[in-house]
Amino acid sequence: MAAPNLALRAVRTRMRLSQDDFARALQAAGHRAGEPNDANKRLVQRWESGMTAAPRPVYARALEVVTGLPITLLGFATSPDGDAVDDQHGGDGVTSPMSDLATPTPRSAAAHGSHEGVWLSRYQYHSSSRGESFAGQHFVVVLQHGDRLTVRSLPGSAASSLSLDLSVDGAVVTGTWVEQTDPAGHYRGARYHGAIQLLVEPTGRRMAGKWVGFGKDMDVNTGPWELTFQDASTSKATLDRYNTPPG
Structure with missing residues (x-):
């Protein structure tokens, strides 16, 4: 059976x-x-x-x-x-x-023109209710199918969960983002979403650009966002290693 x-x-x-x-x-x-x-x-x-x-x-x-x-x-x-x-x-x-599970053979992102692997996601935003600027950090898993990237945060890397759905056109990466905030945090589990555009550096190990999204007062906000490559493997052992808050 x-x-x-x-x-x-x-x-x-x-x-x-x-x-x-x-x-x-x-x-x-x-x-x-x-x-x-x-x-x-x-x-x-x-x-x-x-x-x-x-x-x-x-x-x-x-x-x-x-x-x-x-x-x-x-x-x-x-x-x-x-x-x-x-x-x-x-x-x-x-x-x-x-x-x-058997551990998959790690793939080299640089050798195959793939962005798959574990990346560190970091964005900055201004909190109007607190009058300060903050940074959100997550370790994320990037999967690639053709010119499409699926990005999901590792659950242990932050109290909020993050997802991005992106498309790649040469060095330009464009798409959408969604963040489900921590139910016990300042934003009480609110869901935020918007658009994002990044440029891939020639090394293929960093993407940097801007996010845009709506604030609670229906104003349009924006800020910097970057993804920094960490590891080409998506094995369970690798994901377990990064399933922790960034240092």
Whole structure:
């Protein structure tokens, strides 16, 4: 009997999504990427029960976009080279829990023109209610599919959660950001969002630019934002190492 995929189930429940909601999010991600998929509740149930060892590539890419995690950290079976098994070619098997996942081979961001890996995100903003300027810092995981970047903060790196959805055009990175603030903090769990544009330095190890967003008085605010490269690996061991507040 196949072992249930506890890792995927834990990620979905942490996102507070039902299996139906999760399937709809996968469909929406595929639509945005120009790769339509037929995700439904039954498919999510098959993954979580372990009846299907790993998703087909079109679903794997959607899963990474929706969860912000590498497919190898979502409890799916892996091949010896660290790639997720394609369920079109030898599908149903045993799903490993996250603690037993094989570590994927680290990829060099510079060598392959990829921005994947762990980055330090830092932005500055002025708090009108406190009359001071502050900096927000998170360690984030960047995943890349073609010219699209999915950026999600590691939960232990800050009390707030951060997500960015970006597109790359040469050295220009453009997209949107969303931050869910700390429920126990000054902003009492308020959700803020806006746009962002960054320029990638020639080294490929730093992106810097500006964010724009609405304040509580419906005024348009802006400020600096930068991402600094930390590690090309997205293995569980690496993410565990960075799942802590930046120094």
